[in-house]
Ligand SMILES: Nc1ncnc2c1ncn2[C@@H]1O[C@H](COP(=O)(O)OP(=O)(O)OP(=O)(O)O)[C@@H](O)[C@H]1O
């Protein structure tokens with residue numbers, strides 16, 4: 297036990313380009329796979345895949361699964377599984393459909409398209425989703441019934457509760473304001489989208505700068521300045537590029553005319569208006585940011601990963617792992633309800649089969665995104681990228697004209713192959 | 729050593745008293761009416777065969793298990809320890825035989841697990857925790873450098889030093905060490921021995937479980953020997969030889985000379 301006040305920090309030895317950038321190799325691999333996929337489909341479809349229109353559609357189709365996938369990361373990281381998310385989405389969607397088309401307008405006499413309808417509906421939906429999730433989490437955490445069984449049961453129960461609530465009928469049209477959360481009916485327009493893009497860029501760069509300052513403040517090694525600059529450029533370029541693409545997708549002239557006429561205006565000759573950022577995508581981005589902060593910077597997130605890595609150690613460290621399980625499933629339920637808002641608003645109605653097979657898509661997205669079923673590892677951005685890859689694969693194949701059975705065969709194969717590649721990668725890395 | 733002995737002789741209140749503790753798992757009486765105590769600045773060795781019940785006994789004190797019968801007093805006051813948080817609240821810190829580290833997290837996250845440092849906004853402050861971690865690890869194990877890697881990438885001894893750091897960092901008054909040197913080389917074992925002397929000098933009471941009778945003879949003031957869940961006896965180290973201890977462990981009988 298020698299007494300010294302300062303300790304040497306190892307000098308930065310020669311390190312590879314990627315290490316200097318401190319980029320996650322798995323993330324790079326996924327982005328690489330995604331880029332190859334996009335370029336491949338673009339060639340096969342004679343350039344129809346990478347059009348602003350298709351990218352816009354792809355994005356809004358991904359949102360619902362991606363939102364749930366962020367929650368599934370926490371569930372799987374703690375060595376659990378949730379097979380009920382698609383059914384839970386259906387129940388939340390059914391409840392919200394009934395609330396906004398029957399209970400609020402008729403029974404409470406608020407009439408059609410009352411300005412409070414959408415918000416009351418969403419509050420009810422989120423509360424129902426959270427409560428059901430918490431209940432399932434309580435059975436897993438406190439009654440110690442395996443999550444597989446609880447949520448397999450939940451899968452049957454909630455799918456059919458949804459059916460019962462709606463008599464199996466499609467309910468629509470939904471509240472006009474509610475539809476804003478669906479996609480095409482709710483976009484920010486070009487100017488606002490640029491504003492959001494610029495604010496997001498500034499915030500992201502500020503966060504980058506802050507973390508560098510914090511590390512320097514404690515005398516920890518930091519990346520070389522050029523590497524930091526490259527990262528900053530990549531971040532700014534991606535955000536602003538994404539906004540530019542969505543802005544470039546123009547509202548079809550006829551639709552625009554109808555929209556203006558609805559507001560009592562006439563359409564000037566030659567007017568072009570871009571869609572810009574859909575509200576649903578903003579919800580996904582907000583979810584991603586919040587969930588990433590929760591995962592990395594909150595005690596709750598830290599306990600989730602600790603419990604996934606070693607449940608006994610977590611318990612012995614004084615973490616209430618049972619309550620943690622309840623919270624994780626409650627959060628999952630909340631996100632299912634949020635996805636239900638987006639999914640039903642996109643379809644403009646509640647249909648009996650909404651969310652069917654979503655549990656598999658959500659689990660696949662999380663797993664393709666690098667979440668380990670053995671627990672302890674997973675990232676939010678990985679899960680979202682996983683959802684995007686799955687959706688691109690599916691709609692790309694549809695555009696190319698691949699027969700429906702083959703589409704699913706390919707998706708299934710990709711899922712298994714992705715996990716296998718991940719296992720090989722982890723072994724190379726020497727991680728357990 | 730004499731400090732603790734005088735304290736004991738003067739009739740001071742023990743730091744910890746575990747009285748008549750029993751716990752069974754299914755039909756097995758893992759701990760069977762065992763009483764031990766510990767004074768400030770004292771090291772009490774717990775000895776016994778594999779499966780004698782040593783770890784189970786101290787896990788009751790650390791809140792990992794709940795006893796069936798018996799009572800625990802800290803500074804003379806009866807306390808309820810029903811989970812690890814309760815134990816920590818009484819300044820009881822534990823180094824578990826299994827180390828109890830989350831393999832996927834780095835050293836700093838493990839050090840502060842359950843007691844994270846936070847920023848004014850309530851977010852975990854990783855930089856501050858790493859800085860603290862570097863400080864204490866430098867004191868305990870100057871060679872330790874792997875701060876940004878998950879502890880699964882560490883050697884057994886390095887993991888052990890993380891576990892020790894976690895118990896020492898939070899101003900423990902009562903320290904439980906379950907075979908702390910099991911994974912360590914001779915040099916590191918020596919460092920732990922020095923650490924125990926330091927902590928003892930600060931008035932911390934230590935329960936030390938160790939299979940090495942010589943180490944117990946060197947480090948401890950008293951030794952309690954267990955066999956098949958029962959307490960064979962507690963002896964003053966100054967009154968016994970290592971052979972006496974060995975025969976207590978093996979035969980389960982107190983040597984005639986010993987008086988606790
Ligand atoms: N969680 C448990 N469930 C069932 N039996 C247990 C449990 N923990 C311990 N036991 C049993 O209690 C007895 C005492 O075990 P304990 O771990 O306390 O032994 P020990 O003295 O620490 O041994 P060692 O020197 O090998 O560490 C053993 O028979 C063991 O099988």
Ligand SMILES: [Mg+2]
Nearest residue numbers: 782783825906
């Ligand atoms: Mg033991």
